[in-house]
Structures are given as C-alpha cells and as structure tokens.
Amino acid sequence: MIPASRAGGNRAPAATASRPGERRSAVTSCPGTANRPARSLCQLADCATFFAVDQERRGQWLRGVLDLCVLALLHRRESYGYELAQSLDASGIGPIQGGTLYPVLLRLQRTGLVSAQWREGAAGPARKYYRITPAGAETLRRTAVDWDAFASGVGAVLREVQTR
Numbered sequence: 547m548i549p550a551s552r553a554g555g556n557r558a559p560a561a562t563a564s565r566p567g568e569r570r571s572a573v574t575s576c577p578g579t580a581n582r583p584a585r586s587l588c589q590l591a592d593c594a595t596f597f598a599v600d601q602e603r604r605g606q607w608l609r610g611v612l613d614l615c616v617l618a619l620l621h622r623r624e625s626y627g628y629e630l631a632q633s634l635d636a637s638g639i640g641p642i643q644g645g646t647l648y649p650v651l652l653r654l655q656r657t658g659l660v661s662a663q664w665r666e667g668a669a670g671p672a673r674k675y676y677r678i679t680p681a682g683a684e685t686l687r688r689t690a691v692d693w694d695a696f697a698s699g700v701g702a703v704l705r706e707v708q709t710r
Contacts, residue, residue, distance in 0.1 A: 604640065612650050614693060615639060617678060617686040620660060624677040627651060651676055659685055 619625060619633050630651075631642045654660040659682035664672050678686065 608639075608642070608646070611693065612642070612646070613654060614686070614689050616647075616650055616654065617659065617682055618690070620676055620678040621683060621686055624675050626673040626675050628673075630676070654682065658682070 615634060615637075616630060619630055625633070627644065627647055631644070631647050634640075634642050634647075651660065651662075655662050655676070658679060660676045661679055662674050662676050664674050666672050
C-alpha cells in the first residue's frame with residue numbers, strides 16, 4: 547500500500563474552529579460560490595483545507611486503480627517510467643510522482659505482471675523499459691471487467707445526485 551503522503555497529498559484536519567466551542571467543517575464552500583454571498587472572499591486556510599481533502603481523496607482513488615492504469619498503458623506498448631507518468635497525466639488522471647509510480651512498477655515486476663529491460667538512451671542515460679507479460683495481460687483483462695462493473699455502479703449512484 548502506498549502512503550497517502552506519497553500518492554497525492556497530506557491528510558487534512560477533520561474540522562477547524564475559529565472560536566472555542568465552535569466547529570466548522572473541513573470542507574468549506576470555498577471552491578464554489580453557490581453557498582457564499584456575492585462579495586464574500588475565499589479564506590486562504592479554507593481553500594487549503596478543501597484542496598488537502600481533495601488531494602487525499604485523489605490519493606485514495608489512485609491507490610485503487612494505478613496498477614490497472616499502468617497495465618493498460620503497457621498493453622498498448624512498452625514504455626519507461628517518465629513516459630508512463632506523462633501518459634497518465636495526459637489521460638486526465640493527473641500528475642503522478644515518481645515516488646508513487648516506481649513502487650507500482652516494481653510491485654508489478656515482482657509479481658510477474660510486467661517485465662523490465664534496461665536500454666541505452668539515444669541522447670541521454672539508459673532507461674528501464676517495461677512490457678506487460680502474458681500473465682499481466684490476463685490480469686488486466688479480468689480486472690478491467692471488474693473495474694467497469696464497479697465504476698458503472700458508482701456512476702449510477704452519482705447520476706442520481708446530479709439529476710436532483
């Protein structure tokens with residue numbers, strides 16, 4: 547398991563208080579304006595709290611799907627770590643730090659789902675290229691079906707909220 551601090555941010559406090567005995571939610575109305583007066587200004591601490599919570603959620607989601615996404619990218623073609631990180635970012639998943647990606651690649655390699663080979667770079671240092679193995683392709687196929695069913699269920703629940 548990748549620690550939250552390495553997969554997308556620090557844990558935000560559960561609640562903050564501005565006066566003794568008063569509790570405020572850690573997630574404020576800062577990012578949206580629907581619940582704020584038109585002239586109200588976003589408080590910096592409130593924004594930081596919201597984004598810390600958002601990053602924690604993103605980190606939790608990544609821990610659940612990053613292996614699957616890496617296998618899917620390697621199913622398209624072999625690649626090296628930096629290129630995989632760029633592809634993940636370009637696909638909309640967001641930036642992935644090396645401290646998050648390389649442990650995933652190592653775990654996939656140790657479990658036999660990917661193989662790795664060092665190659666000399668044309669204009670730079672050698673790179674470690676990763677390729678999906680037949681066992682990795684089978685795992686990807688099965689897990690992609692499972693993920694699709696799970697994501698469809700989550701989507702159905704969230705669509706109910708969006709239509710209200």
